[in-house]
Amino acid sequence: MVISTKGRYALRLMIDLAQHCDEGFISLKTVSQRQDVSLKYMEAIAAALNRANLVNSQRGKEGGYCLSRPASEITVAEVLHSTEGSMAAVSCLDAGENGCERAAKCLTLPMWKKLDAVMDNYLSGVSVQDLLDGKA
Numbered sequence: 001m002v003i004s005t006k007g008r009y010a011l012r013l014m015i016d017l018a019q020h021c022d023e024g025f026i027s028l029k030t031v032s033q034r035q036d037v038s039l040k041y042m043e044a045i046a047a048a049l050n051r052a053n054l055v056n057s058q059r060g061k062e063g064g065y066c067l068s069r070p071a072s073e074i075t076v077a078e079v080l081h082s083t084e085g086s087m088a089a090v091s092c093l094d095a096g097e098n099g100c101e102r103a104a105k106c107l108t109l110p111m112w113k114k115l116d117a118v119m120d121n122y123l124s125g126v127s128v129q130d131l132l133d134g135k136a
Contacts, residue, residue, distance in 0.1 A: 003080060003084065003087075004083070004084060006041075006044075006045060006048075006083045006084070007079075007080045007083045007084045009035070009037050009041065009042070009045055010045045010048070010049060010079050010080070010082065010083040011076065011079055011080070011128075011131070012035050012037070013031055013035065013042060013045055013046065013049065013065075014049070014054065014055075014067070014071075014074065014079055014128045015128060015131055015132060016031050016034055016035060017031070017055065017065060017066060017067050018067060018071035018128050018129065018132055019132065021066060021067060021071070024062070024064075024066060025056075025057075025058045025062060025063055025064035025065060025066050026064045026065055026066065027063070027064040027065075028042045028043055028046055028064065028065065030064070031065075045083060046065055048082050048083050049065075049079070049082055049083075050065075051082070052078065052081070052082035053068055054067070054068055054074055054078060054079060054082060055067060055068055056068050067128075070129070071127060071128040071129035071132060072127050072128075072129035072130075073127065074127060074128045074129075075123065075124050075125070075126060075127055075128075076123045076124075076126045076127070076128070076131070076136075077120060077123035077124040077126075079128070080123060087116075087119065087120065087123075088112075088116050089112055089115050089116055089119070090112045092106075092109065092112070093112055093113065093116055
């Protein structure tokens with residue numbers, strides 16, 4: 001599994017919003033400048049985070065983005081799933097129960113399922129606040 005740039009930048013955006021949560025809604029222009037990421041790319045990431053209800057948006061002069069709930073209640077798994085979709089280690093796990101004709105005989109499938117569960121369990125146990133606090 002490789003986390004894309006989009007997933008990594010989504011975490012940076014969430015951390016930035018958490019660091020500045022007392023400032024209210026933050027413009028993406030400000031975040032993109034602080035994070036040295038193009039505004040257009042940040043807009044795409046913010047849209048995905050907004051669809052996942054991880055951030056709130058507000059239009060207008062005082063508009064921007066803020067976290068939808070406290071950073072301690074937003075997990076890394078949620079952020080990555082919003083931008084990455086599936087985080088399965090192998091593609092056959094994405095296909096579901098009927099995705100692979102070899103699933104019934106595959107001796108490696110149980111291992112991949114356990115690895116997927118371990119990764120998801122770990123990422124679900126790390127919050128944005130944990131990243132801010134250096135506890136990850």
